[in-house]
Amino acid sequence: MEKKRSVGIIVLGVFLLINSLRIIAGLIFSIGIGMGPISLFLALYLFGSGTVAIISAVGLLLLKNWARILTLILIVLNIIRASLYFIKGVNVSASFGGRQVLFPMAVELAIIVIVGILIVCYLNSPKVKEQFKEKEA
Numbered sequence: 001m002e003k004k005r006s007v008g009i010i011v012l013g014v015f016l017l018i019n020s021l022r023i024i025a026g027l028i029f030s031i032g033i034g035m036g037p038i039s040l041f042l043a044l045y046l047f048g049s050g051t052v053a054i055i056s057a058v059g060l061l062l063l064k065n066w067a068r069i070l071t072l073i074l075i076v077l078n079i080i081r082a083s084l085y086f087i088k089g090v091n092v093s094a095s096f097g098g099r100q101v102l103f104p105m106a107v108e109l110a111i112i113v114i115v116g117i118l119i120v121c122y123l124n125s126p127k128v129k130e131q132f133k134e135k136e137a
Contacts, residue, residue, distance in 0.1 A: 003063050005131060008122060010061070016071065017057035024050040049074075065132040072123055075116045082112040 027046050053074060059067020086109045122128060 003131060005063055009131065012119065013057045013060035016053055016060065020050045020053035020057060063132055068123055068132050072120060075119050079113050079116040082109045085109055
């Protein structure tokens, strides 16, 4: 008997897959544009994180518990990254004295953090954890 996956898992897996492919495609189309050492590091980071996210998305869709845990790790890292960008943005904005630059960025980062927290809560809910339990032989 095949395990039943919820609509939330399907939506999350497909979104993660599409977003990862978008990041890697954008990276491929931008190769060669100002590839200094920092750009090269960023390109490798984006390619690596995009590849890991694709693996995680496929595992989520196949209801593998390691993929649920990997997705939780990726989401928590994304929350931390967004929070650090917010702190950095506040410092940069304060030095220029421009509130109009900070507000849209703050809203976007707040949305990333809030959605990330909701996804963490969802993936840790008992009903979702039950979907990822391995069948006993």
